[in-house]
Amino acid sequence: MSIIVFIEHLEGKLKKQSREIVSYASQLAEKASQKVVVVGVGDISREELETLSRFGVSKIIHCPNPGADILENQVYTRLLAEIFEKESGELLILANSFTGKALAPRLSVRLKAGLVTGVEALPKSLDPFVVKKKVFNGKAYAYEEILTSSKILSLNGNACEVIEKPVESAWEEYSPSDAASAPKAEVLDVNKIAAENLLTEASIVVSGGRGMKGPDKWKPIEELASLLNGATACSKPVSDEGWRPHEEHVGQTGKTIAPDLYFAVGISGAVQHIAGVSGSKTIVAINADKEAPIFEIADYGIIGDAHEVLPAFIQSVSKLD
Numbered sequence: 001m002s003i004i005v006f007i008e009h010l011e012g013k014l015k016k017q018s019r020e021i022v023s024y025a026s027q028l029a030e031k032a033s034q035k036v037v038v039v040g041v042g043d044i045s046r047e048e049l050e051t052l053s054r055f056g057v058s059k060i061i062h063c064p065n066p067g068a069d070i071l072e073n074q075v076y077t078r079l080l081a082e083i084f085e086k087e088s089g090e091l092l093i094l095a096n097s098f099t100g101k102a103l104a105p106r107l108s109v110r111l112k113a114g115l116v117t118g119v120e121a122l123p124k125s126l127d128p129f130v131v132k133k134k135v136f137n138g139k140a141y142a143y144e145e146i147l148t149s150s151k152i153l154s155l156n157g158n159a160c161e162v163i164e165k166p167v168e169s170a171w172e173e174y175s176p177s178d179a180a181s182a183p184k185a186e187v188l189d190v191n192k193i194a195a196e197n198l199l200t201e202a203s204i205v206v207s208g209g210r211g212m213k214g215p216d217k218w219k220p221i222e223e224l225a226s227l228l229n230g231a232t233a234c235s236k237p238v239s240d241e242g243w244r245p246h247e248e249h250v251g252q253t254g255k256t257i258a259p260d261l262y263f264a265v266g267i268s269g270a271v272q273h274i275a276g277v278s279g280s281k282t283i284v285a286i287n288a289d290k291e292a293p294i295f296e297i298a299d300y301g302i303i304g305d306a307h308e309v310l311p312a313f314i315q316s317v318s319k320l321d
């Protein structure tokens with residue numbers, strides 16, 4: 001029996017969460033006496049995939065030609081289902097990303113597998129199989145039991161510590177069956193985001209809200225992000241007003257991110273905003289109102305005018321090596 005892990009990459013580079021989900025699978029495999037099989041699809045090198053051997057992977061399967069040039073959900077679903085069955089999979093793990101959110105429910109139906117999304121930690125118990133997940137926009141946790149023999153988990157960012165366990169991994173190049181690789185839809189156009197640092201991959205994110213007061217006041221946000229080699233983000237009203245592009249909007253209706261460090265500047269901390277950032281390892285809030293809800297979830301809080309605090313903060317950071 002095996003734990004199958006689907007890893008995502010961006011133009012051939014493993015995504016930040018890949019190591020986390022592989023390490024999660026490996027820690028779980030040790031407890032459940034199972035092996036971990038990682039699946040990488042598309043244009044990614046063997047060298048890049050084999051870096052995952054450091055995390056206790058028994059086998060790496062690379063499928064260079066899934067049957068669709070870019071990620072097509074139906075093709076990927078059939079491919080992963082095929083590999084899950086071929087490898088006698090018991091559990092399939094993927095990221096709770098845009099891709100994971102599209103694939104996990106489809107795979108759940110195809111494999112008749114119980115699915116828990118937004119998983120936050122290693123299972124509480126294996127028999128019964130009980131996992132902890134975020135509910136109510138990250139305001140609470142729930143424990144869910146999966147009753148089926150085949151199971152699927154989609155993991156939130158920072159759900160698990162990355163622990164190295166170097167092993168020799170077997171390698172397999174896989175070609176899907178004709179039935180699996182036949183696309184039923186064609187992607188006609190792809191528009192790539194031009195940002196220097198991709199928001200969902202950034203370790204540090206500097207985010208501004210309506211408290212920044214206007215689009216012409218964004219220089220300190222950009223300056224701090226650039227100084228820390230981070231990405232910029234914003235609250236929904238900011239992008240709705242056209243102060244910032246929509247791809248920067250984080251929250252319930254925007255992107256979900258889980259950076260190591262998140263700066264919330266002039267952001268009140270509404271539940272819909274928190275839904276997209278509560279997976280951050282450390283949150284720093286800068287807000288003029290000491291009663292702002294953002295301080296309830298912030299690890300560090302600075303009460304003050306963002307336009308006074310940020311320049312002073314930037315000056316201090318630029319003095320650091």
Ligand SMILES: Cc1cc2nc3c(=O)[nH]c(=O)nc-3n(C[C@H](O)[C@H](O)[C@H](O)COP(=O)(O)OP(=O)(O)OC[C@H]3O[C@@H](n4cnc5c(N)ncnc54)[C@H](O)[C@@H]3O)c2cc1C
Nearest residue numbers: 209210211235236251252253266267268272273288289306
């Ligand atoms: C269905 C639904 C979905 C939603 N989805 C999202 C979502 O995905 N993401 C999202 O962000 N929101 C979302 N919202 C909106 C959400 O409810 C809040 O309205 C929004 O997050 C508030 O944005 P804000 O914090 O930038 O602005 P405000 O609530 O106006 O807060 C501005 C903050 O700035 C502070 N401030 C003011 N001046 C200064 C200053 N000079 N220096 C420092 N601080 C200052 C204020 O004290 C205040 O706390 C959604 C709402 C609904 C109903």
